Amino acid sequence: MKKSNKNMYLFFVALTFSASILTFNACSSDDDITPVVAEEDEEVVTDDSGNTATLHDAFAEFDVDNTDIALSGSNVVVQTNGWTSHTSPYWSNTTSRTATPPGGTPITTVSATNHPLWVEPTATTHQFMSPGNIDDYNGTFTLSVSSSPALAATSTATGLGPIGISITGVVIYNDQEGPNMPLNDMTIGSFDYTAAHTGPQSYHYHLEPKAWSDDDDELVGIIADGFFIYGRKCNSTGTYPTDLDASGGHTSTTQHTTTAEYHYHIQNELYLNAYYILFPGDYQGTPSNIN
Numbered sequence: 491m492k493k494s495n496k497n498m499y500l501f502f503v504a505l506t507f508s509a510s511i512l513t514f515n516a517c518s519s520d521d522d523i524t525p526v527v528a529e530e531d532e533e534v535v536t537d538d539s540g541n542t543a544t545l546h547d548a549f550a551e552f553d554v555d556n557t558d559i560a561l562s563g564s565n566v567v568v569q570t571n572g573w574t575s576h577t578s579p580y581w582s583n584t585t586s587r588t589a590t591p592p593g594g595t596p597i598t599t600v601s602a603t604n605h606p607l608w609v610e611p612t613a614t615t616h617q618f619m620s621p622g623n624i625d626d627y628n629g630t631f632t633l634s635v636s637s638s639p640a641l642a643a644t645s646t647a648t649g650l651g652p653i654g655i656s657i658t659g660v661v662i663y664n665d666q667e668g669p670n671m672p673l674n675d676m677t678i679g680s681f682d683y684t685a686a687h688t689g690p691q692s693y694h695y696h697l698e699p700k701a702w703s704d705d706d707d708e709l710v711g712i713i714a715d716g717f718f719i720y721g722r723k724c725n726s727t728g729t730y731p732t733d734l735d736a737s738g739g740h741t742s743t744t745q746h747t748t749t750a751e752y753h754y755h756i757q758n759e760l761y762l763n764a765y766y767i768l769f770p771g772d773y774q775g776t777p778s779n780i781n
């Protein structure tokens with residue numbers, strides 16, 4: 491991508507997120523608008539047993555256009571349409587492409603018009619893109635997990651399919667493309683500029699999502715065990731953490747809390763000499779299903 495294009499793009503992302511935060515604030519004071527994020531007076535919930543739950547400040551960064559976040563008892567429920575507000579060559583477009591999913595038959599993808607967020611591929615090409623468009627998916631993904639997650643006695647391996655939900659609304663996958671199929675150069679060749687592609691179910695990220703986190707401490711999303719994941723750097727020190735466990739986790743403050751808490755980072759370790767895996771696992775907490 492040309493530098494000028496990239497700057498334009500980052501500007502667009504910044505605008506989108508600013509607009510999202512404005513919407514979040516506006517919803518809290520306007521009863522005529524159905525809030526897509528819990529209203530201010532719902533950010534603390536007490537259930538029948540007297541347990542109090544608080545919505546973490548980090549949730550204010552989730553895109554209100556694609557995600558819906560609320561407390562339910564002591565759990566937080568994150569629901570997403572699986573879409574995003576950033577550009578991608580994986581939005582529906584008029585360029586015909588034929589691709590064969592792993593172990594499947596060739597699928598031809600073509601649409602009558604270009605989605606407004608569609609852009610020409612840069613990191614990949616039409617020829618190497620996966621079948622399907624972002625907006626072909628018309629379902630939802632829901633994660634219901636403790637709003638104050640705890641480390642588990644034993645870790646749990648991640649599996650195929652969604653293992654987390656990013657702040658954009660797009661789901662997070664691990665470092666596998668299928669059963670016993672670690673990401674390889676061919677699969678990665680289908681990724682757009684932000685390390686995502688479409689799969690059997692929906693568009694998903696596998697690597698550091700450069701649309702908004704590129705060698706920094708940005709919030710990336712929430713993992714299925716309820717812990718947040720940040721970029722390669724930690725806000726507590728401004729640089730790469732040196733005390734990470736095997737999953738890329740540690741306990742420190744972040745830009746969202748003055749109290750030290752456990753969270754993950756994208757590990758600053760190259761995969762295939764060129765890439766940063768978003769979250770290979772294991773879960774250090776207790777994961778809930780995302781479905």
Ligand SMILES: [Zn+2]
Nearest residue numbers: 663667689696
């Ligand atoms: Zn994939």
Ligand SMILES: [Zn+2]
Nearest residue numbers: 724725731742
């Ligand atoms: Zn950290």
